[in-house]
Amino acid sequence: MAALIASLDWSKSPLGPIESWPQSLRTTVSLCLASNFPINIIWGEGHTQIYNAGYRVVCGAAHPRAMGESYRVTWASAWPAIGEPFERALAGETSFLENERMFLERNGYPEETFFTYSLSPIRDGSGKVVGLFHPVTETTATMLAERRTRALRDIADSAGQALMFDEACSLLLATLGEYAFDLPFALLYVTAPDGTQARLQGQCGVPAGAPFAPDVIRLQDAGEEGTWPLARAARSGRAEPVTDLEARFGLVVAGPYPEPLKSSFVLPVRVAGVDAPIGYLVIGVSQRLPLNDSYRTFVEVLSGAVNAALGNARAYEAERRRAEALLEIDQAKTAFFSNVSHEFRTPLTLMLGPLEDLLAGLRGALPEEARGELAVVHRNALRLLKLVNALLDFSRIEAGRAQAHVEPTDLSVLTRDVASAFRSAFERAGMRLVVDAEPLEEPVFVDREMWEKIVLNLVSNAFKFTHAGEIRVELKRDGGFARLTVRDTGIGIPEQELEKVFQRFHRVKEARGRTHEGSGIGLALVQDLAKLHGGSVEVKSVEGQGSSFSVRVPFGKGAWAGVAAPKDAERLPANPVRIDAFVEESLHWSAGPEASPVPVTEPGPRQRILLADDNADMRDYVGRLLASRYDVTAVANGAEALRSARESRPDLLLSDVMMPVMDGVQLVRELRADEALRTLPVILLSARAGEEETASGLELGADDYLTKPFAAKELLARVRTQLTMAAMRLRAAEQAAHAKQLEQHQQALESLLKTRDEFLSIASHELKTPITSLLLQLQMAERYVKPAEGRVVSPERLPRALKVSLVQVDRLTRLVEDLLDVARIRTGTFALDVREVDLAQLASDVLERLSGQLTQTGCPTRLDAPHALPWHVDLHRLEQVLTNLITNAMRYAPGGPLVVRLQEQGDGVRIEVRDHGPGVPEAQRESIFDRFDRGLANRHTGGLGLGLFISKQIVTAHGGSISVEDAPGGGACFVVLLPRSTGSVTPRAIHPRLLDNRGVN
Incomplete structure (x- = not known):
C-alpha cells in the first residue's frame, strides 16, 4: 500500500505532492499503514482518502480507484447511513456506530452490508479539524x-x-x-x-x-x-x-x-x-x-x-x-356386536329350552347314551350364551347405552350366594373356596345383575388360572365404600402385564391357565361395570404366587345423584345372568390335563393317533369318532402332547391350535426341530376360518389344516390320507437315503467353497473403503501437521510416527488387494490388460516407491537393467509381482544387499530378484508358491503367504514361469521368465483350469 501511495501523482489532488504534505498528515498516514486494523484517513477540504491494506478489503472492486478519491464520491451510495456521522465529525464531534446497515457500490451493484465504525476529527496545532480518522470493522457475515x-x-x-x-x-x-x-x-x-x-x-x-x-x-x-x-x-x-x-x-x-x-x-x-x-x-x-x-x-x-x-x-x-376412520370403524364394530348378539340369543333360547326339558325328563326317559350327547350340547349352548351376553354387555358399554337399574341390596347375601355356586367345581378340582362376606350394616345401591356379573367373572377368572390351593372371596367395609376382593394362589401375572389386564381382548402371553378358551373381555367388563357404579377396580399380583382383584363401590345414592332412572319404555331389554353357564364351564375345566386313552372298540394292532385339545367335549367327541379305527391317546395341551410323542412316537398328531401351556403352533415347531419326530404327520384344528388361515397353518409346518366345525367323514378322510402319504414317504425315503446323503455332501462342499470365495471377495471390498479413508487422512496429517512447542508428543517424533502409520496402512492395503485377487482367481474373474510397457522403467519405479521401506530395513539395492526394455505385459499386475518379490526379500533378508536384474534371454525376458538371506532349501522351492505357505522355520512367519502364490498365477497367465534358485554368494534368487507377446494385444482372463491344483484347493 505504501508503494501504491508513492506511485500516485498527488500533485493533481487537493493534497498536492507528497513532499508538501504537513508532518501531521505524514505521521497519521504512517500510523495507518503500520496497522492491521482497517483504517481510512480522510484529509483536507476535498476529503481525500488514504487507507491501509485492511481497508482495501472493504473497498472491494473500488480499489485502487478509491485511493486519493474523495470520500463523498467513493461512498455516495452509503451516504444515507454515513452522511450525518461524517458531518458531525467534521464539526469536531466523534461518531461511533455499531452494526450500521448500508448499501455499498463496491462490486458493481448496491450490496447490503453492515459495519461498526467511528469517525474521529484530526486537529492541527491550532485546534482546527483538518481530517478524519476512520477505523472500520465489517460485520456483514455476522448480521x-x-x-x-x-x-x-x-x-x-x-x-x-x-x-x-x-x-x-x-x-x-x-x-x-x-x-x-x-x-x-x-x-x-x-x-x-x-x-x-x-x-x-x-x-x-x-x-x-x-x-x-x-x-x-x-x-x-x-x-x-x-x-x-x-x-x-x-x-x-x-x-x-x-x-x-x-x-x-x-x-x-x-x-x-x-x-x-x-x-x-x-x-x-x-x-x-x-x-x-x-x-x-x-x-x-x-x-x-x-x-x-x-x-x-x-x-x-x-x-x-x-x-x-x-x-x-x-x-x-x-x-x-x-383416527377418525378408526372411530367410525369402532362405532360400526360396536353396532355389529350389539346386533349380532341379539340375533344369537333367539336361536340359543330356542335350543336351551327344549334341551333342558329333555334332560329334565319332561318328554320321557332318555337312553343313557343320548343323555350324554345332549349334555354336551347343553354345556356348549350355555357357554355360547355366556359369550353372547358378554358381547352384548360390551357393545352397550362401548356405545354408552349401558343402563344400571339400581336398588338397595344386601350385598353380603348376594355375593355369598353367587360365589358359593362354584363350590362343586372347586371340590372336584381339589381346591378350597373361602367366602367371607361380612354384614355391611346398610344396603348398597347396585344393579343386581351387574354385580352378579362382576363376581362371576372374577371368581371364574381366578379358578381358570389357579391349579392348587385356595381362592378367597371377601366383602368388607372400607370407609365409604364396599370392597370386594377375590384373591387366589394361582400363576400370578407378570409385572409388565399388570397395566394391560383390563384392556379389552387382551390376554397375558404364555399364561398357563386351565384352558386357552375365552374372549378376553371378562376383566374389561368388570372394570366398566364398576365404573358405572361410581367405583373402581385394581389388581395386585406376584408372578408364581397369585393375584388379588379388588372392586370398590360407594355406599348410599351419592354416585347416582342427578342420574335419572330409565323409564320402563326407555329401558333396554334385560340381559339376565345364567349363573349355571359360568359354573358348567368351570366344572368342564376341572377335568384336568392328564392324558386319557379313549376306549378301543376293535381289538388288534392298529395305528396310533395322538389327540391334543384343551376342550374336554372336543377331546371326547373326536376320540370316540376315531376309536373305531385307531388307537387314540388324548391330552389337554401341547406340552403333554410333546411329552407323549417323545415317550412313544405316534403315527399321526391331531392338534388344536389354541391351547394353554403350549399351543399348536409351538408344538409343531418343537416337533419339526426334533430329529426323531420331524417327519411326524400333523393335522391342525382351528376355529379360525379362511384361505389365509389355512395357508398360515400349512406354512407353520403342518401337513393339513382343518377348520371347525367339520364333518366326521371329512376328518376321517383327512386322517386316512395323511397316514397313507406318511407310509409312502417313509418307503421312498428309505430307498433314496444313500443317494441323498451323497448328493447333500457334494452340495454342501460346493456351497462351502462358493461361500468362502464370496466372503473373501466381499470382505476385501468392504475393507478397502475404510483403509482408503485412513490412508488419505494420514497423508493429509503428514502434509499439514506442524509440530509446536508444548506438545506431549515430541515434534521430531510425530512426523516419523505418521510415516510408520502410512507404511502400515500401505501394507494393509496390499493385503486386502491380495485377498481380493485370491477370490478373483478362484472364481475365474482374474483378467489381464496387456499393453506395451518399459520393464526397465517399471522396475525403477517400483524400487523408488519402496525406497523408504528398503532404507528402513537396511537393504542397499542395485538395479541392473538395459536403458529401455519394451515388453507386452499387464503393467499393474507385473508391478504387483515385482513388489511382492522385493517385499519378500526385505522380509526374509533384512540388512543385506538386494539386486534386481532384467535382461533379454532368447525370445523372452529374464527378471531376477536376489537377496543374501538364508535361502530356500531345494525340497521347499516348489511348495513356497502354494497359497498360505509361510516359508521356512528360520524365516519370518508374518503375513498370509499370498504374495508368492498370486505372483505365480500372474506370471502363469502371461505364459511365463517363476522359480527360485540359489543366489551367488548365498541367499535366494527368484527368477521370472516371460515370453515375448505376439499378434494383437488383448486382455486375457485366467481360467481356473490353468491354476496349480494345490493353489486352488
Whole structure:
C-alpha cells in the first residue's frame, strides 16, 4: 500500500505532492499503514482518502480507484447511513456506530452490508479539524447469520407447531415474508393427489397475477422454458438453482428492492416415507447480496426446516384422518356386536329350552347314551350364551347405552350366594373356596345383575388360572365404600402385564391357565361395570404366587345423584345372568390335563393317533369318532402332547391350535426341530376360518389344516390320507437315503467353497473403503501437521510416527488387494490388460516407491537393467509381482544387499530378484508358491503367504514361469521368465483350469 501511495501523482489532488504534505498528515498516514486494523484517513477540504491494506478489503472492486478519491464520491451510495456521522465529525464531534446497515457500490451493484465504525476529527496545532480518522470493522457475515438463524427459528416456532397442513402453509409464507431482505419472494406449490400437477397454495413478496407465479404447473412440463423446474427438483431431491429468470419469465421484480432478480431456488418439500414431493417452495435470491457459500448453506438448511414444518402438519393431519376412520370403524364394530348378539340369543333360547326339558325328563326317559350327547350340547349352548351376553354387555358399554337399574341390596347375601355356586367345581378340582362376606350394616345401591356379573367373572377368572390351593372371596367395609376382593394362589401375572389386564381382548402371553378358551373381555367388563357404579377396580399380583382383584363401590345414592332412572319404555331389554353357564364351564375345566386313552372298540394292532385339545367335549367327541379305527391317546395341551410323542412316537398328531401351556403352533415347531419326530404327520384344528388361515397353518409346518366345525367323514378322510402319504414317504425315503446323503455332501462342499470365495471377495471390498479413508487422512496429517512447542508428543517424533502409520496402512492395503485377487482367481474373474510397457522403467519405479521401506530395513539395492526394455505385459499386475518379490526379500533378508536384474534371454525376458538371506532349501522351492505357505522355520512367519502364490498365477497367465534358485554368494534368487507377446494385444482372463491344483484347493 505504501508503494501504491508513492506511485500516485498527488500533485493533481487537493493534497498536492507528497513532499508538501504537513508532518501531521505524514505521521497519521504512517500510523495507518503500520496497522492491521482497517483504517481510512480522510484529509483536507476535498476529503481525500488514504487507507491501509485492511481497508482495501472493504473497498472491494473500488480499489485502487478509491485511493486519493474523495470520500463523498467513493461512498455516495452509503451516504444515507454515513452522511450525518461524517458531518458531525467534521464539526469536531466523534461518531461511533455499531452494526450500521448500508448499501455499498463496491462490486458493481448496491450490496447490503453492515459495519461498526467511528469517525474521529484530526486537529492541527491550532485546534482546527483538518481530517478524519476512520477505523472500520465489517460485520456483514455476522448480521446476516443472525438474521437467517432467526428466520429458521421463527419457521419452527410458527409453521412447525401447526396441526393443519393449510395452516402450516399460511404460517410458513407469513414468516418468510418477514425476511424479504434474504428472500425477496416465495411461491408455495402443493402437489395434486394424482401427482400430475402442482397448484399454487400461496405466495409472499409477489404482486398478484405475476407471470412468474402461475396458478398451476403441470409436472411433466415443469422443466420447459417459461415454467419453474419442479420435475428437476423432484428428481434430484435437493434445492435446484434457477439462474435464467429473465429468459424464462422476462424481468422478475419482487421484494423490497427495485432491481430485477437474477437467481432463485426451487426446494422440493418431502415427507418421510413418501417418495414424491408433496410440494415445492420457490424462493428468490436477494439482488443486493452475493450468492456465496453461506447463502447456499442457508437455502439448504431452510429446505430442511420447511420439510419438517410442513411434513409434521401433513403427518398430523393424516393421523387425525386415520383416527377418525378408526372411530367410525369402532362405532360400526360396536353396532355389529350389539346386533349380532341379539340375533344369537333367539336361536340359543330356542335350543336351551327344549334341551333342558329333555334332560329334565319332561318328554320321557332318555337312553343313557343320548343323555350324554345332549349334555354336551347343553354345556356348549350355555357357554355360547355366556359369550353372547358378554358381547352384548360390551357393545352397550362401548356405545354408552349401558343402563344400571339400581336398588338397595344386601350385598353380603348376594355375593355369598353367587360365589358359593362354584363350590362343586372347586371340590372336584381339589381346591378350597373361602367366602367371607361380612354384614355391611346398610344396603348398597347396585344393579343386581351387574354385580352378579362382576363376581362371576372374577371368581371364574381366578379358578381358570389357579391349579392348587385356595381362592378367597371377601366383602368388607372400607370407609365409604364396599370392597370386594377375590384373591387366589394361582400363576400370578407378570409385572409388565399388570397395566394391560383390563384392556379389552387382551390376554397375558404364555399364561398357563386351565384352558386357552375365552374372549378376553371378562376383566374389561368388570372394570366398566364398576365404573358405572361410581367405583373402581385394581389388581395386585406376584408372578408364581397369585393375584388379588379388588372392586370398590360407594355406599348410599351419592354416585347416582342427578342420574335419572330409565323409564320402563326407555329401558333396554334385560340381559339376565345364567349363573349355571359360568359354573358348567368351570366344572368342564376341572377335568384336568392328564392324558386319557379313549376306549378301543376293535381289538388288534392298529395305528396310533395322538389327540391334543384343551376342550374336554372336543377331546371326547373326536376320540370316540376315531376309536373305531385307531388307537387314540388324548391330552389337554401341547406340552403333554410333546411329552407323549417323545415317550412313544405316534403315527399321526391331531392338534388344536389354541391351547394353554403350549399351543399348536409351538408344538409343531418343537416337533419339526426334533430329529426323531420331524417327519411326524400333523393335522391342525382351528376355529379360525379362511384361505389365509389355512395357508398360515400349512406354512407353520403342518401337513393339513382343518377348520371347525367339520364333518366326521371329512376328518376321517383327512386322517386316512395323511397316514397313507406318511407310509409312502417313509418307503421312498428309505430307498433314496444313500443317494441323498451323497448328493447333500457334494452340495454342501460346493456351497462351502462358493461361500468362502464370496466372503473373501466381499470382505476385501468392504475393507478397502475404510483403509482408503485412513490412508488419505494420514497423508493429509503428514502434509499439514506442524509440530509446536508444548506438545506431549515430541515434534521430531510425530512426523516419523505418521510415516510408520502410512507404511502400515500401505501394507494393509496390499493385503486386502491380495485377498481380493485370491477370490478373483478362484472364481475365474482374474483378467489381464496387456499393453506395451518399459520393464526397465517399471522396475525403477517400483524400487523408488519402496525406497523408504528398503532404507528402513537396511537393504542397499542395485538395479541392473538395459536403458529401455519394451515388453507386452499387464503393467499393474507385473508391478504387483515385482513388489511382492522385493517385499519378500526385505522380509526374509533384512540388512543385506538386494539386486534386481532384467535382461533379454532368447525370445523372452529374464527378471531376477536376489537377496543374501538364508535361502530356500531345494525340497521347499516348489511348495513356497502354494497359497498360505509361510516359508521356512528360520524365516519370518508374518503375513498370509499370498504374495508368492498370486505372483505365480500372474506370471502363469502371461505364459511365463517363476522359480527360485540359489543366489551367488548365498541367499535366494527368484527368477521370472516371460515370453515375448505376439499378434494383437488383448486382455486375457485366467481360467481356473490353468491354476496349480494345490493353489486352488
